[in-house]
Amino acid sequence: MSTKEILPFLTWAGGKRWLVNNHSEIFPLKFNVYIEPFLGSGSVFFHLKPQKAVLSDINGDLINTYLALKMDWQNVYKHLKVHQRKHSSDYYYKIRGSNPRKLETRAAKFLYLNRTCFNGIYRVNKQGKFNVPIGSKQNVILDTDDFEEISSRLKNVLILNDDYESVINRANRDDFIFVDPPYTVNHNENGFIQYNEKLFSWADQIRLCEALVRARNRGAQIMVTNANHESVRNLYKEHGFEYQIVSRFSGISSKAKGRKKYEEIIVKSNF
Known part of the structure; x- marks a missing residue:
C-alpha cells in the first residue's frame, strides 16, 4: 500500500x-x-x-459517499466539478433540496454540501432532510483531493451502515x-x-x-x-x-x- x-x-x-x-x-x-x-x-x-x-x-449518506468513492471515484469527481462550476447561493439550496438516485450523484451532493455549508456541520430536520444553511467557503474541489488514492485505500475495506x-x-x-x-x-x-x-x-x-x-x-x-x-x-x-x-x-x-x-x-x- x-x-x-x-x-x-x-x-x-x-x-x-x-x-x-x-x-x-x-x-x-x-x-x-x-x-x-x-x-x-x-x-x-x-x-x-x-x-x-x-x-x-x-449515517447512510456518509457511508454511501465512502462506497461511491471506493467503487467509482471518477464519476463522483466529474459531478463534483459540475457543482464547483455552478456554485452559488441559489444553486446550493437547489442541490440541498434535490434527491439524486444514483450512488455517485448522491455522494457528489454530500461532498458539495459538506464543503460549502456552514462550518461543515451535518444536521437533519425531523423529516431527515439536511438543513444546514450555506456557508462562506467557495471551493468545492480542494488541492488536497486525491480520490484515486482514497479509492485505493478503501479497496480491501469492509464498509458498513x-x-x-x-x-x-x-x-x-x-x-x-x-x-x-x-x-x-x-x-x-x-x-x-x-x-x-x-x-x-x-x-x-x-x-x-x-x-x-x-x-x-x-x-x-x-x-x-x-x-x-x-x-x-x-x-x-x-x-x-x-x-x-x-x-x-x-x-x-x-x-x-x-x-x-x-x-x-x-x-x-x-x-
Whole structure:
C-alpha cells in the first residue's frame, strides 16, 4: 500500500485530525484488523493506513459517499466539478433540496454540501432532510483531493451502515477498535452535546461501554475518545478501563468566545 499522506476529504464536527496531528504516539504499533464503528471523516483510518479494516457509521449518506468513492471515484469527481462550476447561493439550496438516485450523484451532493455549508456541520430536520444553511467557503474541489488514492485505500475495506454494537462484536484478538462516539454526558452542560443526545443517549454510552468490555475480554485492542466529564470517566473506570486527559481546540461555535480548548479523555485497553 502507498505510504502517501492522505488528508480526510470531509469536514466533520468532532473529527480527529487534531488527535493524529498532536498525539500520533498513542496508537498501537501492531494490530490485525482496524475497526471503526463511528467513521465520520476517517482521520485515524487515513493516518494508520491499515491493511485490513471494517469501517461503519449509522449515517447512510456518509457511508454511501465512502462506497461511491471506493467503487467509482471518477464519476463522483466529474459531478463534483459540475457543482464547483455552478456554485452559488441559489444553486446550493437547489442541490440541498434535490434527491439524486444514483450512488455517485448522491455522494457528489454530500461532498458539495459538506464543503460549502456552514462550518461543515451535518444536521437533519425531523423529516431527515439536511438543513444546514450555506456557508462562506467557495471551493468545492480542494488541492488536497486525491480520490484515486482514497479509492485505493478503501479497496480491501469492509464498509458498513450498521449499529456500533454489531460492528464492535466483529472484533477478535489483536484487532484494534477505535471508537469516537457522539459526545453525551449524564448531566448535559453543553449545547452541542444536547444536540447529540437526540442521536446518542446516555443509555447508548452504557451499551457502547459494555460492548467494549466484551471485545476487551476477547483480546481486542481498544481506544475510545470521549468528553472529559465525571459521568464518562466513572463509566469507564467502573468497567476497569484506564484513561488519560488531552486538550483540543474546538472551532464549531459561530461565536469566538465559544471556540476554546476542550478537554477529552482517551480510554485505552490491551496495548
